[in-house]
Amino acid sequence: MMALTDATVASGTGLGFDLAAGETVRISTPGGEQGGDFSFLGFDQAMTRNVNGWKRFGRPWLVFSADPGMVLCDGEGEAVMEVGPCRCDGRNDIMYPGCWSEIYGDGRPGCRDLIADGLGIERAEISGMLSFFVNAEIDTTAYRGLGRVDIEPGDHITLRALRDVRAAVSACPDMEIPGWTPGDLRVEVTSLRDRMSNDQGEDQ
Numbered sequence: 001m002m003a004l005t006d007a008t009v010a011s012g013t014g015l016g017f018d019l020a021a022g023e024t025v026r027i028s029t030p031g032g033e034q035g036g037d038f039s040f041l042g043f044d045q046a047m048t049r050n051v052n053g054w055k056r057f058g059r060p061w062l063v064f065s066a067d068p069g070m071v072l073c074d075g076e077g078e079a080v081m082e083v084g085p086c087r088c089d090g091r092n093d094i095m096y097p098g099c100w101s102e103i104y105g106d107g108r109p110g111c112r113d114l115i116a117d118g119l120g121i122e123r124a125e126i127s128g129m130l131s132f133f134v135n136a137e138i139d140t141t142a143y144r145g146l147g148r149v150d151i152e153p154g155d156h157i158t159l160r161a162l163r164d165v166r167a168a169v170s171a172c173p174d175m176e177i178p179g180w181t182p183g184d185l186r187v188e189v190t191s192l193r194d195r196m197s198n199d200q201g202e203d204q
Contacts, residue, residue: 005189009181010184013174016118017189019161026150026188027169028156032105035133037098037111040081040167041119042074045094045128046054051077065091066130080165084158091132092157098129099174111170132157148178
């Protein structure tokens with residue numbers, strides 16, 4: 001089946017696209033080089049951490065990554081995206097807000113700038129981002145994200161839209177994250193029926 005969207009996102013660039021309920025986006029690294037960020041209109045990191053923490057632990061404990069089966073929520077706590085199968089040494093971080101142009105000496109667009117452009121909103125309107133293919137260390141003093149990660153060709157994250165939504169992906173421009181080198185990301189959007197057909201074909 002042909003993907004509804006099949007695009008290459010070069011390092012330091014972003015892509016915005018529309019998802020209909022039931023469609024799946026698969027973000028992969030063909031060369032095993034780098035990760036990036038994902039967001040959608042209304043994505044709220046804080047509510048997402050809280051909702052999934054309550055669901056998993058039955059108390060207000062906050063989770064720091066979005067693993068398969070978890071949901072990404074809007075500011076009302078409503079589930080908008082569901083995390084599907086993923087493959088990578090790194091995880092899907094929902095703590096950091098993403099980089100922005102002012103932190104770079106050369107003023108290059110950061111992931112927040114790229115995502116905002118893809119969503120068609122002002123950067124300040126972004127309320128949540130998911131960073132994929134990253135690791136972190138945590139102690140009683142600090143959450144230290146963007147740790148060493150070993151990325152392999154074909155590593156990927158998949159997400160399923162639970163309702164119609166505008167989404168965006170950035171290929172992070174940062175060149176100092178351990179284990180990352182500049183490279184392309186591939187973004188594929190398929191319908192639920194197409195995804196099921198592809199999965200059945202791979203199983204045969």
